[in-house]
Amino acid sequence: EAAVTQSPRNKVAVTGGKVTLSCNQTNNHNNMYWYRQDTGHGLRLIHYSYGAGSTEKGDIPDGYKASRPSQENFSLILELATPSQTSVYFCASGAGHQNTLYFGAGTRLSVL
């Protein structure tokens, strides 16, 4: 079965600190995505990737960087975390166009 694993599941960070959220997929999918979910806003795309070494900006990339060092791993980096980045973050993988997205269980991030 498709598997997307996010770590950590919960994170408390301080304002101005650096935060790295990790995602690993065992589906051998080319595409990976980072979304954030806030009450009343559904899922908003932050960054995505078509394969190892590639990253693309989504709809709300400001304040976030992404890294795709391998087919399996996709990280989301907050260089200078702010309270407005408090949210639940979801990673997903997909085989390509018209294909199902498989989501991880999410990371709950609180920036104090």
Next chain:
Amino acid sequence: SQLAEENPWALSVHEGESVTVNCSYKTSITALQWYRQKSGEGPAQLILIRSNEREKRNGRLRATLDTSSQSSSLSITATRCEDTAVYFCATDARNNNRIFFGDGTQLVVKP
């Protein structure tokens, strides 16, 4: 503005009843997907319906797609308490691999 939008924002039914969630979208698509998200979990796909399809079924679920009006619906028959979740429609765009989600419909199924 959002490319996909579900309505109504919230629904409440009793077990055994049927329910329909609607979706309107704004972009030319190749496929529309319906996802369900239970509390504390990531979304999980229920149905994918391609632009050349008008209806798709998956057990108690039935999705329709009308590309002329850019709308879709997801119907659930014989609802169960475990159907309580947020339901999202998600659209792709013809020229890339991005998937756009609406804000979701919160469905509560009461015993």
